[in-house]
Amino acid sequence: MSGARVIVGLSGGVDSSVAALLLKRQGESLAGLFMQNWDDGEDGTGECRAEDERRDALRIAGLLGIPFHSRNFAAEYWRDVFKHFLDEYRAGRTPNPDVLCNREIKFKTFLDEARALGAEAIATGHYARVERRDGRWCLLRGVDTGKDQSYFLHQLGQEQLAATLFPVGHLPKAEVRRLAAEAGLPTAAKKDSTGICFIGERDFREFLGRYLPARAGEIRDPRGVVVGEHAGCWYYTLGQREGLHIGGVRGRPAAPWFVVGKDVAANVLVVDQGGDSPYLFSNRLASEPAHWVAGSPPARRFECTAKTRYRQDDQACTVEVDADGSLSVAFASPQRAVTPGQSVVLYRDDECLGGAVIATTDAPLERKTAPP
Known part of the structure; x- marks a missing residue:
């Protein structure tokens, strides 16, 4: 004691x-x-x-x-x-x-x-x-x-x-x-810690590779054209630009490539050129069952703001709570690189209402349709 x-x-x-x-x-x-x-x-x-x-x-x-x-x-x-x-x-x-x-x-x-x-x-x-x-x-x-x-x-x-x-x-x-x-505390000028919680700053791919070994596969564009090779789908996330190592592709402009989709079962990474690729944007998401700070949602349907990643500006949205506790979130404007596995966190002014893990979005490659 x-x-x-x-x-x-x-x-x-x-x-x-x-x-x-x-x-x-x-x-x-x-x-x-x-x-x-x-x-x-x-x-x-x-x-x-x-x-x-x-x-x-x-x-x-x-x-x-x-x-x-x-x-x-x-x-x-x-x-x-x-x-x-x-x-x-x-x-x-x-x-x-x-x-x-x-x-x-x-x-x-x-x-x-x-x-x-x-x-x-x-x-x-x-x-x-x-x-x-x-x-x-x-x-x-x-x-x-x-x-x-x-x-x-x-x-x-x-x-x-x-x-x-x-x-x-x-x-x-x-x-x-x-x-x-x-107060003379020795930590006054100490650098803030960054990186994964309690794992710290290190080469993420090298670290993850200890547990999920490399499994090379094709990098394709949204039309299925092979443009490179990856070391393993799980090393990449939506919107990622670094680490793709795609050289000049014949008939394509010299513009950067971004991850716009993953097919882990087929071991295929999908990329497109330009940070504003329409394949990166979605208007809606569905979540896993939500957690509410207050113990229950404010209503079955309500308007608030949301973040789908840390440091993102608040995004206006309408939330519907489904019968199983999962959420259907419709955004007032298209959202870039909303990523399954990450969290959608809901706010009203200065109050955090709760949130949930993102399950799916209506991004083109998830809907298997071409962007508008």
């Missing part, structure tokens, strides 16, 4: 450091916990990075004078996040492991561990906010629109939000760094 009311997830970065700093200044009964969620037995780099981050987290806890705990959740991460990640890529979809990691690890496994230590709540350095409105907990966007992470948190529900604090959600990133520097 830690004796702390709140346990903050200390990742070794500046955001969680300042989250702990602010709670400490508020007089909160606090402890820190570092989560190691990835083991890399092949080259050891995963453990090395985790140990570096753990040391930084321990330094922060020491400077703030709070108890420190460390836990290894790698087995849970593999079982509940990474296996699904590989299955989705194997099926030709493009998953978002950060969404699943938040739901299964940071706000389930970590929350359970915090409660086992006697805490009532957890805190993280996410750029989001929690507010009580009309008798329910609401997930709100972070004030810094460039850092808002509500997209990745849309699978949280009432139980998790009731026990969660986001101390930096009301601050711009520049202010977070200023507070860290002012």
